[in-house]
Structure formats: C-alpha cells, structure tokens
Amino acid sequence: xxxxxxxxxxxxxxxxxxxxxxxxxxxxxxxxxxxxxxxxxxxxxxxxxxxxxxxxxxxxxxxxxxxxxxxxxxxxxxxxxxxxxxxxxxxxxxxxxxxxxxxxxxxxxxxxxxxxxxxxxxxxxxxxxxxxxxxxxxxxxxxxxxxxxxxxxxxxxxxxxxxxxxxxxxxxxxxxxxxxxxxxxxxxxxxxxxxxxxxxxxxxxxxxxxxxxxxxxxxxxxxxxxxxxxxxxxxxxxxxxxxxxxxxxxxxxxxxxxxxxxxxxxxxxxxxxxxxxxxxxxxxxxxxxx
Amino acid sequence: xxxxxxxxxxxxxxxxxxxxxxxxxxxxxxxxxxxxxxxxxxxxxxxxxxxxxxxxxxxxxxxxxxxxxxxxxxxxxxxxxxxxxxxxxxxxxxxxxxxxxxxxxxxxxxxxxxxxxxxxxxxxxxxxxxxxxxxxxxxxxxxxxxxxxxxxxxxxxxxxxxxxxxxxxxxxxxxxxxxxxxxxxxxxxxxxxxxxxxxxxxxxxxxxxxxxxxxxxxxxxxxxxxxxxxxxxxxxxxxxxxxxxxxxx
Numbered sequence: 001x002x003x004x005x006x007x008x009x010x011x012x013x014x015x016x017x018x019x020x021x022x023x024x025x026x027x028x029x030x031x032x033x034x035x036x037x038x039x040x041x042x043x044x045x046x047x048x049x050x051x052x053x054x055x056x057x058x059x060x061x062x063x064x065x066x067x068x069x070x071x072x073x074x075x076x077x078x079x080x081x082x083x084x085x086x087x088x089x090x091x092x093x094x095x096x097x098x099x100x101x102x103x104x105x106x107x108x109x110x111x112x113x114x115x116x117x118x119x120x121x122x123x124x125x126x127x128x129x130x131x132x133x134x135x136x137x138x139x140x141x142x143x144x145x146x147x148x149x150x151x152x153x154x155x156x157x158x159x160x161x162x163x164x165x166x167x168x169x170x171x172x173x174x175x176x177x178x179x180x181x182x183x184x185x186x187x188x189x190x191x192x193x194x195x196x197x198x199x200x201x202x203x204x205x206x207x208x209x210x211x212x213x214x215x216x217x218x219x220x221x222x223x224x225x226x227x228x229x230x231x232x233x234x235x236x237x238x239x240x241x242x243x244x245x246x247x248x249x250x251x252x253x254x255x256x257x258x259x260x261x262x263x264x265x266x267x268x269x270x271x272x273x274x275x276x277x278x279x280x281x282x283x284x285x286x287x288x289x290x
Numbered sequence: 291x292x293x294x295x296x297x298x299x300x301x302x303x304x305x306x307x308x309x310x311x312x313x314x315x316x317x318x319x320x321x322x323x324x325x326x327x328x329x330x331x332x333x334x335x336x337x338x339x340x341x342x343x344x345x346x347x348x349x350x351x352x353x354x355x356x357x358x359x360x361x362x363x364x365x366x367x368x369x370x371x372x373x374x375x376x377x378x379x380x381x382x383x384x385x386x387x388x389x390x391x392x393x394x395x396x397x398x399x400x401x402x403x404x405x406x407x408x409x410x411x412x413x414x415x416x417x418x419x420x421x422x423x424x425x426x427x428x429x430x431x432x433x434x435x436x437x438x439x440x441x442x443x444x445x446x447x448x449x450x451x452x453x454x455x456x457x458x459x460x461x462x463x464x465x466x467x468x469x470x471x472x473x474x475x476x477x478x479x480x481x482x483x484x485x486x487x488x489x490x491x492x493x494x495x496x497x498x499x500x501x502x503x504x505x506x507x508x509x510x511x512x513x514x515x516x517x518x519x520x521x522x523x524x525x526x527x528x529x530x531x532x533x534x535x536x537x538x539x
Contacts, residue, residue: 057408057409058406058408058427059406059407059409059422059423059428060405060406060427063404063405063406066385066388066404067385067406067408069385069386070384070385070386070387073293073382073383073384074385076383076385076410077386080385128383130379130416130490130491131379131415187489188489189489191354193486193487193488193489194486195352195368195486196308196484196486196498196500197356197366197368197500197501198356198358199356199357200356200366201355201356201357202352202353202354203353203355203365204352204353205352205353206318206347206351206352207350209342209343210342211344211346211347211421212344212346212412212421212422213412213421216409216412216422217412217413217418278413279490280417280418283417
C-alpha cells in the first residue's frame with residue numbers, strides 16, 4: 001500500500017496524543033495548574049494535529065463531517081465519534097485540574113478508556129480489511145495500542161512503565177514483522193483464485209502507465225531496504241530509548257529517548273503501509289512473498 | 291445506509307466469457323465514453339497527451355498466459371469491472387453512506403455528492419474495481435449503466451450496459467442472476483461459471499466463464515501440408531555451387 005505521509009502523521013501523532021491522555025486520565029495524582037495545562041496542551045496538540053493530517057488524505061475534505069453518519073457499520077465513522085468523545089471528556093477533566101485544582105478520578109478513567117477506544121477504532125480501519133492480509137489480524141490493534149501507551153508513558157515521564165512497555169512493544173513489533181510476511185500466503189488468495197485460471201502468468205497489463213490502483217495499492221518496497229528499515233525501527237523505537245532510560249534519569253535523556261521512540265515509530269508505521277500487500281496487486285502480476 | 295440489504299429483489303450483473311473475449315478493449319472505450327458524458331462526474335484523465343498519461347476507468351482488460359500440461363501456451367484476455375458483490379465490503383466500510391447497494395436490483399453505487407474521497411472502499415475491494423477520480427476527488431465505479439438499463443427513452447436493445455452493447459465478440463452478457471430461468475443463468479449453468487477470489491467472502495454477482503479446452507491435433511495437421519514440404523533438400527546447379535563454396539570458406 002502507498003505509505004501516504006498524511007496517514008503516517010495521522011496514526012503516529014494521534015496515537016501519541018491519545019496515549020498521553022490515557023496516562024493523564026488514570027493518574028492518581030495528575031498534574032494540575034500550569035504543569036497540567038502544559039501536559040494537556042501537548043496531548044491535544046498531538047491528537048488534533050493527527051486528526052487534521054487525516055483530513056489531508058481526503059479527496060473532498062470539506063465534506064469531512066459526513067463521516068460521522070455511519071457509526072453503525074463503519075470503523076472510520078466510529079473512529080471519528082470516539083475521537084470527539086475522548087477529546088470532549090478529557091477536556092472537562094483537564095479543565096477541572098488546570099483551572100479549579102479539582103480531580104475527578106471517574107471522569108479521568110472514562111477519558112482514558114475513550115482515548116484507548118479511539119486508538120482501537122483507528123487500528124480497526126486497517127485490521128478489518130481482508131484485502132490486505134498483513135493487516136487483517138488481531139495483532140494490528142494490539143500493536144497500535146502498545147505504541148500509543150508506550151509513547152504516552154514516555155511523554156508523561158513514567159520511566160518504569162516506559163521501560164516495560166518499550167520491551168513489550170519492541171518484541172511485539174519484531175514478531176509482527178516476521179509473522180506478517182506469511183499472512184498473504186496464508187490467506188490463500190493467488191493470481192489463480194483471482195482469475196480462475198490454472199497457473200496464469202501476467203502477460204500484458206490493461207494500461208501502459210501507472211493508474212490510481214497501481215499507485216495506491218501496488219506499492220512495493222525493495223526487500224533489501226525493508227529489512228534495514230525494520231532493524232532501524234526496532235533499534236530507534238525500542239532498544240535505544242530503553243537503554244537511555246536505564247541510565248541515571250535526566251530530563252534531556254528522557255527527551256532523546258522520546259524522540260528516538262517517535263522516529264522508530266514513524267519508520268515502523270511507514271513499513272506498516274509500504275510492506276502491506278493488497279490482493280488486487282496480484283492482477284498486475286505482483287508476486288507473493290513466501 | 292451503508293449496511294447491506296438483507297435480500298435484493300433481483301441480482302443484476304454481468305457474465306463474462308473468457309473463451310470468446312478477444313481483448314480488443316472496445317468495452318473499455320464504450321464504458322469510458324458513456325460514463326464520461328452521462329451519470330455523475332466525468333471520468334477524468336491527467337496528462338492524456340503528455341509523457342505520463344493516467345486516467346479513471348471503470349473497466350480494464352488484463353491479459354494472462356496459461357500453459358496447459360499437454361498443449362501450447364494460450365493467451366486469455368480478462369475484462370475486470372465491479373462484480374456487484376452480495377457481501378460488498380466496499381459498502382460497509384464507507385463512513386458517509388455514499389457507498390450503497392440497491393435493494394431492488396443489487397447494483398452497488400456511489401452517491402458522489404456524499405463521497406469524501408477517503409479511498410477506504412477502494413482498499414476494501416479485492417478486485418480493484420473502484421478508482422478515485424483525481425480531478426473530482428470522489429470515488430468512481432461501474433454503475434452497470436443504471437442510466438441505460440432504467441432509461442425508457444432508449445430503444446429496447448440499448449437498455450443494457452454500454453460494454454455489453456458494444457462487445458463485438460459477444461463475450462459480455464447482462465441479466466438477472468437471481469432468476470434461474472434467465473438466459474444468463476442458463477449460460478452460467480451450462481458453461482460452469484465461477485466466482486473470482488471466492489475465499490475473500492464477497493459473493494460476487496458477476497460470473498466468469500472459463501476458456502474452453504482447445505482442439506488437439508493428433509492426426510494430420512492439414513491436407514495441404516504435404517505440398518508445403520521443401521521440394522529440394524540438396525541444391526543443384528548454381529545454388530548448389532554457391533552453397534558448397536560458402537561452406538568451404
């Protein structure tokens with residue numbers, strides 16, 4: 001699939017923002033006053049920047065509000081509702097903390113649940129697609145949620161939690177990289193099932209140049225680079241930040257750990273799109289990975 | 291609206307004969323022509339006469355080669371457009387309700403004024419039947435020419451999809467696949483019509499007819515063939531001299 005910068009920015013930034021909102025919501029002694037305001041501003045800036053980036057992916061962004069109508073059937077619509085609900089509930093919780101020094105734990109927990117629900121709905125937009133076997137798996141929402149809570153833990157300065165989560169996220173991402181390579185073959189869709197012909201070979205494409213389908217869905221990344229990028233994603237996303245957090249804590253080290261994790265997360269999300277094989281590309285003679 | 295109808299009264303669709311399609315792309319041109327000047331926004335082209343032309347089409351013809359175990363390779367032309375699936379994944383993923391399946395005849399359509407151009411329906415379709423128009427930013431797909439088949443101002447013989455009307459080989463057939471007595475259902479029955487990607491669970495309405503087995507020649511190839519045998523194996527005269535001389539060099 002085409003790794004659109006708007007979608008990478010959307011999923012990474014909103015994941016971080018909602019991840020931070022989750023930790024602020026469940027905090028027994030959350031920051032209040034000016035410190036609280038700073039934390040909530042960062043969380044809202046990230047979440048809103050992510051959601052804003054997602055509208056750049058639309059062909060008709062001026063009609064984006066119509067996306068709220070089909071929550072009964074569409075995960076994209078549910079994601080829009082979850083985002084609005086999470087941002088609204090957490091705004092009340094934040095206003096209490098920042099302006100009135102008032103902590104309402106129940107409201108915080110509700111906001112945290114809605115924040116995670118939003119990340120879950122985002123991940124289901126991809127996980128629901130049977131046409132992309134690499135995404136159509138329970139590990140997709142698990143990994144999206146792990147990245148969100150890990151990034152949130154780093155943003156909110158929770159060293160112990162971040163260390164555990166970096167290890168778990170790194171291990172899960174590594175496993176998904178390897179397992180993902182086998183999912184297209186496992187799905188059983190081949191050029192033969194696509195055409196009903198015995199052992200076909202793509203002889204001539206329908207058109208001589210690229211089109212929407214080949215640009216959007218037949219994107220393929222050179223395997224050589226994919227493996228290097230996977231190692232970079234794991235090293236920057238999990239290994240380096242974990243090592244930095246093991247050193248005696250200093251805020252500058254924490255910041256470097258956060259930036260490294262985000263860089264690794266962006267690399268992993270780029271691969272999430274770039275490596276995903278759409279079954280439609282079989283019609284164009286794209287070979288399967290085994 | 292983006293939920294699928296439980297039952298459609300009819301299942302209008304196409305049956306495409308892979309045996310008779312000659313790969314002339316006339317259906318592609320007829321489709322582009324009709325759908326650019328009627329229902330919905332035009333099917334735009336980008337840089338059509340330049341170095342990197344690209345455009346929106348609702349029907350495309352792939353070509354494949356198959357090599358039977360006991361015969362020479364065959365070329366199979368493979369027209370592909372929307373299959374108007376009964377369990378259309380493109381409909382349920384739509385966040386705005388723009389994508390829908392008609393309960394009356396099962397045709398899958400896009401309400402272009404509600405489409406936000408998110409592209410998720412195109413991702414959900416395993417067949418590559420939907421294309422986002424680069425000029426209009428809305429999703430385009432085969433309408434089964436609803437503006438022909440439902441149009442009482444057209445002569446009876448024109449009330450079929452443009453691709454079917456134009457096909458010079460008779461490789462495309464249109465009809466109601468829910469009616470077991472329709473000509474199109476009989477054709478599917480007789481020729482062993484099949485679904486594309488059945489494992490994707492989309493239950494396509496459109497069916498494909500497999501290429502028939504080719505004739506095999508075990509006997510004499512042609513009664514005239516013996517007359518085409520080379521008459522002079524060993525050249526004599528001037529040509530013979532030339533042959534011998536050139537061989538010695």
